[in-house]
Amino acid sequence: MIVNAILSVILDGALQGPLTNPIVLVGVFMTNMIWGVVLGGMASMVFYRNKEVK
Structure with missing residues (x-):
């Protein structure tokens, strides 16, 4: 977003x-924060699930 602000000018x-x-x-x-929480939660679930399997 910062690059976009600089380039648009x-x-x-x-x-x-x-x-x-x-x-x-x-x-x-807010949209970026929501996506970050959703994807971070999914990544955490995958990480912990893979940790339990090993």
């Missing part, structure tokens, strides 16, 4: 996307 000359609206930016962060 360089390529288009103005900010675009979620960076222009703080409410949308919070939504993007």
Whole structure:
């Protein structure tokens, strides 16, 4: 997201996307946090399941 912010200014000359609206930016962060928790939980289950098998 940081790279996108830098590149959009360089390529288009103005900010675009979620960076222009703080409410949308919070939504993007929340979505990323939810996906992180879901995938982290799945990875933990796989890790512990493989640990028990060995």
